[in-house]
Amino acid sequence: MIYNKFKQAKHKKLIITSVVLLMLFVIIAVMDAIIEPEGYFHPDYDRKDISSILEKKNFTEDDYKELFYQTGLGKTAVDEIMNGQNGADKILGYQENFFKNSNILCEPIGIITSQESIVNSEGKPMYGFDLAPYKNGYVLITKATHSLGWRHGHAAIITDAENKETLEAVILGSNTRFQNINKWRVYPSFIMLKLKDTSQETLNAIAEFAKDNLYDIPYGLTVGLTSKKNPDPKNISSTQCSHLAWYPFMQYGYDVDNDGSWLVTPKDIANSNLFEIVQIYGVDPRNIWP
16 A cells, blocks of 8 residues: 555656656747747848949948948958958958858757757858958857857857967867867858957957966856956866956956946857957847847
């Protein structure tokens, strides 16, 4: 009798546990399905002929705005490209990519984390766009990663532009490591940022600080909850992607956390008014990250 009651209680507990797990799975799946479309923007406005603008020797602010909406290139990128060989043709190429439709695949990259990629007709990752000219200390953001229904995105800092090197906290369970910047060309959403009104020497120093103090340290999921603004790099025992991109700037007096809250996120960095946009792709130029 007692045995049967124990068996029934155990069976009931197993059923309840299974139902709870099933409900959690359904909730997560629904949340992911709802958040999925927010990760990539294709222009919902007309593609225009910008050749007449590109023929000018000097651009007005309205010209730069039009070029930004048509190519995803900010003023810094436009000027640098136009000062090089075949600048106008190259900018037309950026426009082609900006308006191109891409196939997007979402796949899990961790236990609770998924990531979107641009893929070819066979479902294999492929480059979707060309990167604008970049330098040490530039910051990269994507909306392409999400966990449990939260589109948190991913961030990195360029530490050696000449060698196409970024420093990143990639995923829970691995240490920060150097990556090839071309991996960012697979993401269907992309933002490249440059600190405003700052010399390249300062940006070089910020990038060097990141290499010296934030390389090969563990990924910390809760970093920033209690010690986000810790001024001593020697006390950093772990980091996460946006903390890694934020911290080196903070050491030089630039708090690029837009809302200044207890936790810095890629969205906070993307919306910081201390940055200017060098390039976007798969992002609405009218509202970078609402």
